[in-house]
Amino acid sequence: MNIKEASEKTGVSSAAIRYYEKESLIPEIDRTEVGNRDIDDRIIRRITFVTQMRAVGMSIDSLRRYIQLFDAQEDNTKEQKAILQEQLAVMEEKRDDLQSAIDHLNYKLNHFYDHMETTEEELRELERQHAEKKANQ
Amino acid sequence: MNIKEASEKTGVSSAAIRYYEKESLIPEIDRTEVGNRDIDDRIIRRITFVTQMRAVGMSIDSLRRYIQLFDAQEDNTKEQKAILQEQLAVMEEKRDDLQSAIDHLNYKLNHFYDHMETTEEELRELERQHAEKKANQ
DNA sequence: ATAGACCTTAATGTGTACTTGAAGGCAAGC
DNA sequence: GCTTGCCTTCAAGTACACATTAAGGTCTAT
Numbered sequence: 001m002n003i004k005e006a007s008e009k010t011g012v013s014s015a016a017i018r019y020y021e022k023e024s025l026i027p028e029i030d031r032t033e034v035g036n037r038d039i040d041d042r043i044i045r046r047i048t049f050v051t052q053m054r055a056v057g058m059s060i061d062s063l064r065r066y067i068q069l070f071d072a073q074e075d076n077t078k079e080q081k082a083i084l085q086e087q088l089a090v091m092e093e094k095r096d097d098l099q100s101a102i103d104h105l106n107y108k109l110n111h112f113y114d115h116m117e118t119t120e121e122e123l124r125e126l127e128r129q130h131a132e133k134k135a136n137q
Numbered sequence: 138m139n140i141k142e143a144s145e146k147t148g149v150s151s152a153a154i155r156y157y158e159k160e161s162l163i164p165e166i167d168r169t170e171v172g173n174r175d176i177d178d179r180i181i182r183r184i185t186f187v188t189q190m191r192a193v194g195m196s197i198d199s200l201r202r203y204i205q206l207f208d209a210q211e212d213n214t215k216e217q218k219a220i221l222q223e224q225l226a227v228m229e230e231k232r233d234d235l236q237s238a239i240d241h242l243n244y245k246l247n248h249f250y251d252h253m254e255t256t257e258e259e260l261r262e263l264e265r266q267h268a269e270k271k272a273n274q
Numbered sequence: 275a276t277a278g279a280c281c282t283t284a285a286t287g288t289g290t291a292c293t294t295g296a297a298g299g300c301a302a303g304c
Numbered sequence: 305g306c307t308t309g310c311c312t313t314c315a316a317g318t319a320c321a322c323a324t325t326a327a328g329g330t331c332t333a334t
Contacts, residue, residue, distance in 0.1 A: 016292065139280075280330080288324085296314090301309090
């Protein structure tokens with residue numbers, strides 16, 4: 001498939017696909033006789049993977065390093081493991097932060113019907129909940 | 138407390154605190170007689186809140202709009218609720234994406250101990266198929 | 275009273291992640 | 305043969321979120 005179809009399939013712009021290839025976030029793409037990119041499902045999956053990781057906040061740079069390890073033939077397992085673990089920790093923290101922000105919004109939403117409590121009060125309530133949660137761990 | 142102490146307390150640079158104030162992500166900060174910012178715990182909490190939301194990927198612009206609703210005195214409850222709900226949905230999706238990325242990494246990590254037969258193998262299989270296909274052309 | 279450490283505003287610079295523009299090639303349809 | 309519509313590379317432009325610099329003020333200690 002050509003780059004436009006790939007773009008439509010992935011939701012990533014043609015320019016961004018070229019950019020990802022240039023930045024080695026995806027493998028080098030095969031070309032047709034006239035030099036046009038010929039994109040297959042393997043590339044599509046790679047693009048999707050990049051999109052997913054970008055969506056959860058991984059930078060192009062981290063992602064490139066990660067992918068290089070991922071694709072590496074040499075057995076540098078120990079280093080790979082360390083990097084994955086590091087990345088995992090970052091993402092777990094992010095998830096937890098996100099969850100408390102969600103809790104915050106849910107609280108706000110649930111109290112809309114009752115009355116408009118002040119921000120101070122809400123923040124105090126959230127802090128109380130947070131302390132409680134933390135104490136329960 | 139002055140801006141430097143606030144910066145140390147929150148981990149947000151002085152320049153960023155000034156920027157947040159200018160962009161209305163935090164309330165206007167009181168000044169001392171000579172015009173220096175005098176930051177109290179309420180502001181610290183607001184800065185921390187901004188940091189948390191930024192960390193989970195909310196843009197300055199979305200955050201400003203959210204905070205304006207949050208702080209609003211006027212009762213436009215219905216619209217506020219709709220917007221908060223929308224925001225909530227976005228964040229929940231993000232949390233789920235993050236979770237599946239975490240699962241992915243965890244899976245990978247757990248299989249490092251055994252041998253290298255995780256997602257890599259799947260990708261290599263795809264690559265093998267790809268090479269085969271190419272050879273057949 | 276001069277240095278050093280803090281503060282102020284306003285303007286400009288920086289890194290990231292693309293997007294857009296320029297200049298041109300190839301193939302199909304009118 | 306000219307337009308349309310896809311493609312190419314390379315360079316330059318853009319948006320966001322600050323960081324940095326300039327030019328100056330205030331406070332404290334030596």
